[in-house]
Amino acid sequence: MQTTLSERASQLPRAAEAESILRTCVHCGFCNATCPTYQLLGDELDGPRGRIYLIKQVLEGNDVTQKTQQHLDRCLSCRNCETTCPSGVDYHNLLDIGRAxxxxxxxxxxxxxxxxxxLRQTVPHPDLFKSLVNGGQVFRALLPGTLQSKLPRHAPPAKPRPMTLRERQVLMLEGCVQPALSPNTNAAAARVLDRLGISVIATREAGCCGAVDYHLDAQAAGLDRARRNIDAWWPGIEKGAEAIVQTASGCGAFIKDYGHLLASDPAYADKAKKVSELARDLVEVLRDEPLEKLGIHASQRLAFHCPCTLQHGQKLGGAVEALLSGFGFNLTSVPDGHLCCGSAGTYSLTQPALSRQLRDNKLNALESGHPEVIVTANIGCQSHLDGAGRTPVRHWIELVEAALP
Structure with a gap:
């Protein structure tokens, strides 16, 4: 797409990147075919092609309006369009530049x-968020339905983590909301990895991955969180940690972008690149191990919701499904599995009407095969889908851990 940046836009820190991405787009429109918001609203400006055009106009010096902001806000950042795009347009980075x-x-x-x-003052702070969730559970009956749906229906307590320190070690991001909403997820991951001779080292100093701030008009604050996490992990990396494991695919997708987002920071560029190289979704670690050692022979009927951050962001679609099928779980077919559930970080709170429509459509697809349980790989999706009060939704590693002999 022919682009001429305005003099002001050409001074932006990521001006060259934005211009390069815009020139990659050939305006074919294939992206609209798989865009969740375009399918719901049918407005060209609520699809990737239209949003790219809006960003192009902004960077060329045209007026910016609240309507422009609204169309960009409605984007889920699901990156489905990137999977579809034949030209390889780096849409999510262009969107971040345009939104800023x-x-x-x-x-x-x-x-x-x-x-x-x-949201920025509560979600990224695990202790505060946990206190709010616990308080919400106490007064659940008094809360409006919209808030009740954000509280976990049933969150099994965390099982004890293994105490033995193995020779092989990985770091793990504990996350900001997961310890309160699904406290057993990381413990289950640690117990499964321990069976494979891998110890999980939880780095308490590492906090929120930074995605919440970054996607809520505070990109500088999000990158500061990234730097703090790099500092927290670096001693473990120097001691030989094999990987930095995430059980939430949303966090993992953002951490894998640290190297790109901090590439111009001379103090952190090399370290950020190393952290991104070491970042692994849990399924990436497990699939390379001798899983027969676990002795799992399951038969439970499951539907797997593959989060956008796993299949489009990290390009790991099919990985969890293959692992679960190998363990014997009976996976049902899920129509339109590529579409977003509507969680998208804080999207369910900033765009509640669209989010509910997407959630209900996704649950209809997931429940079409009559599963006993729905499993997923991201706490945001898990909480959002389970909040509908329909089929129970859990993280897949919890079912794997429960099936250990």
């Missing part, structure tokens, strides 16, 4: 500002 410019130019209404700042 638009948000700097268009003040948000007070309600939006309060919501976004409130």
């Amino acid at each position: 410019v638009v948000d700097a130019a268009v003040p948000r209404p007070l309600g939006q500002r309060l919501l976004r700042e409130g």
Whole structure:
């Protein structure tokens, strides 16, 4: 796509990257065919091609309006379009660049500002978030339905983690909301890995991956969190940790982008690149191990929801399904498995109507094969889908751990 950046836009830190991405797009429109919001709304400006055109206009010096901001806000950042695109357009990075410019130019209404700042002040802080969840459970009956649906229906407590220190070690990101919403997920991962002779080292100093801030108008704050995590992990990396494991695919997709996002930071570029190289979704670690040693022979009927951050962001579609099938689980067929469930980080709170539509469509597809349980690989998707109060939704590693002999 022919692009001429305005003088002001050409001074942006990522101007050359934005121009390069825009020139990659041939405006074919294949992306719209798999865009969840375009399918719901049917508006060209609520599909990737239209949003790319809006960003192009902004960077060429045209007026920026609240309508521009609204169309960019409605994007889930699911990256389905990147999987579909025949030209390899790096859409999510262009979107991040465009959103930063638009948000700097268009003040948000007070309600939006309060919501976004409130999310930034609570979600990335595990202790505070856990206190809020526990308080919500106590007063659950008094809460409006929208808040009740955000609380876990049934969160099994964390089982004890193995105490033996193995020769092989990996680091693990504990996450910010997962310890409160699904406390047994990381413990289950540690117990399975221990059976394979791998110890999990939890680095308490590592906090939120940074994605929440980064995608809520605070990109600099998100990158500061990335730097703090790199500092926290670095001693473990120097001691020979094999990988940095994530059980939440949303966090994993963002950590794998650290190297790109901090490439221009002379103090962190090399370390960020190393961290991204070591970042592994849990399934990437397990699939390379002799899993027959686990002795699992399961038969439970499951539907697997493959998060967008796993299949489109990390290109690991089919990996968990293959592992679960190898263990004997009976996986049902899921129509339109490539489509987003509507969770998308904080999207279910910033765009609730669209999010609910996408959730209900996804649950209809997941339940079409009549599974006993739905499993997924990202806490955001898990909480969002389970909040509908229909078929129970859990992280897949919990079912694997429960099937250990």
